[in-house]
Amino acid sequence: MSEKDRGFDLRDIGREMRREFDRIRADYQRAFGQNEVGQDADATEAVGGPSDGALVHDLPHGVRERIARLKDLVERQNTLLTRFTTPPLLFAVVIDVRRREKDEDSTAVILFNGRPIEVLLPTVVKAELVPGDVVKVSPRTYQIVDVVEPMTIGSVATVKRVIDPRLVEVRSGSNESVVLSGRFGEKIEQGSRVVLDSSNSIVVCNLGMGDESFLFSGETNISWDDIGGLDEPKQQLREALELPYQHPDLFAYYSYKVPSGFLIFGPPGCGKTLLSKAIVTSIRNTHDAASTSTAFIYVKGPEVLSKFVGVAEELIRQLFDMGRAHKRKHGYPAVLCIDECEALLNARGSGRSSDVDRTIVPTFLAEMDGLDDKSVIVVLLTNRPDMLDEAVVRDGRVDVKVEIPRPTKEDASNIFRIHSAGVPLHKVTQDEIIAFAVEELFSDKHALYEIQRKSGTPTQFTLGHMASGAMIKGVVERSKSLALQRDRKAGSKTGVTAEDVRIAVKEKLIENIHLAPVGSVIKFTEDFQEDVLKIKTLKQVRA
Structure with a gap:
């Protein structure tokens, strides 16, 4: 490693300068004697060189190299001192760009430490600056110095409602607020997960619709015929998922309303999860394949639980928001399948779980009660129906309850x-x-x-x-x-x-x-x- 790459420690540079200076003095003494060298001021003059440069040219080659090196160390020292004494630049988020007829009058409103500040719009960044951009500003004048890549760090929230292209209502845990949509105004939908800036005032990143890890977009290759027995549950699921779209006139004639909730229960290994796989195939065979990637949402009850208060409730809302977004986009309801649902929807006051059921179950009930438009069909799978809260499985929420018996x-x-x-x-x-x-x-x-x-x-x-x-x-x-x-x-x-x-x-x-x-x-x-x-x-x- 060269000496220039050894680091930026001012103490190291100072020590090296003193060593070089001592070597130069020693070389002068050997070359010209004490009287020629003079005092320190003469040596300093030699470093700078006399005006005509005659003395430097008379020096031995090794001394000239030491003087050049000493000059380099001084320059490095000055560079470091300048860097260390320059005030740091601050980061802010642009929340508005106000363009006027005269370019010199155009301004930008930036958000710094939660405070909106209006500054002149620099010519160098005027063309590309848009709300949501992250910029560097001077700590003295708060003027914009440069535009940097957006930093996608901050609180994650879920969009509850799009108010207009500039404003959205978001929810994070039990807190709700109205924030600026930034550069994502036209792309944010209800149910989108977004990242907010450090002041929770503007969207800096759009994560898309919900947690896609719960979306099953693959192929199961399991059809109803691949499941032995279980004729009754297969027929009831087909009435909700297939027949309304295959015989719409007949269903309209009888004003038949598709159930919004199914409870499928029975001993382990008797086909409950297999039925959920057949549901995926049924959806794909009934609807356009391009629209089915968001039609089946599969989650296991324990996956929703969290040690942090409010996280499970927020995820439940996201799952239902994903289903509603699918219905708005494609015109038919999504299927939300919750396996091992007894872990999530345990009976309140049963003493079989911690106090989390006091908030998780009501959150689930509130979402179920908001399904008047049949945007989500809920399928609950369990082998312990006795552990479920009575309010979850009552008629009106879960209308169809099917027991999966052991095979005859x-x-x-x-x-x-x-x-x-x-x-x-x-x-x-x-x-x-x-x-x-x-x-x-x-x-x-x-x-x-x-x-x-x-x-x-x-x-x-x-x-x-x-x-x-x-x-x-x-x-x-x-x-x-x-x-x-x-x-x-x-x-x-x-x-x-x-x-x-x-x-x-x-x-x-x-x-x-x-x-x-x-x-x-x-x-x-x-x-x-x-x-x-x-x-x-x-x-x-x-x-």
Whole structure:
């Protein structure tokens, strides 16, 4: 690194100047003797050089280089002193540009420390200066010196209402205010997320419509037909999402109003999330593909929660604002799907959560009550409907409540058929392997509980009675894994056998011996609850 690049410390430069000066004096003494050098003033004169320059030319070459270096150090010192003593420039935001007939009379209104200041408009920046620009100003006169790139740092707010091209009403947490739209006047919409300047007076950046991380714009490739069973919930969702646009005259004839809220509940793994994926495909098949990127908003309840007060409430408002913006732009309602909604909409006063439910639930209810124009269809998914606040699921807000039951033998057959499609089989047809799998799943030999009854004959609670679509898919996948491992060792390609399915079901039984939910057993006994004498687990039966 060269000496010029060693830094800008004035102390280092001063020390180096003294060393160079001492070396010059020593060189003078060696070259001319003490009398020639004279006092310090003579050496100083040598540094500056006499008027005719004769003395400098008589110096040895090394001394001339030291004098040149000393001059360079003095220049660097003067440069640094100038920089250190120059007052710093301040940053301000332009909120208005007032152009007049005479250019010299044009002014700009800048915002500095929350105070509006009107200054003359410099000629150098007059052409490009617009409201919202960030400028450097003199600390003495506040005159504009230069225009800089906008700094997109500050508070984030959501646009509640566009008043006019210059003013917007924004909301940040529980606070609302009117601010200037700056350079984004024509681009800001209701529901847009914007960044405000340090004084929260003007928009300096437009982040767009809501948090796009909750927008599902991909393909799921899951249709209604890909879901085994669940005929009733599929039909009810189709009535809300598809049929009003396929048969508008018929719906108008009966004045049928599409429900604004759905509650889909049931045991884990029985198809609730799969239904949400089918909703995406349904929207894409019903409407123009170009308009569907904002039509499905998917969020999980825990994702909304925050340790900071007001953040969850603000996000709920943003989600509904995104749906309303979609309706205004494309003419049909967006679907807001909230999975695991019990984490977000817990019953108030239940003692199962902190005090956040006192503000989150009312915020959600207020947004639901504002859906008279059916701009958002809310779909709530949960396996704990008992934990939801009663005000959330009452009629008028959530009109359709659909329970997703565990699959019956018929449903299990349909689900096995869907997941076994294309699977190579060995010495058995697909119908035969499906019938065998269902029989194994619901067989008494795979019982988890024995329910002893007063009437005498015990009833078996089998693996099939706690089965789900996810479990059935797992049986198919495990069967394929067993066949694959066997063929890999033998170097052949045979296919899945009935024995593979039997082993897969047996393994599922072993996995679930200690996981059988008591709630499923109680629900299983609802039809003969008064006849129940005692419930024994599988270990007790085998003992």
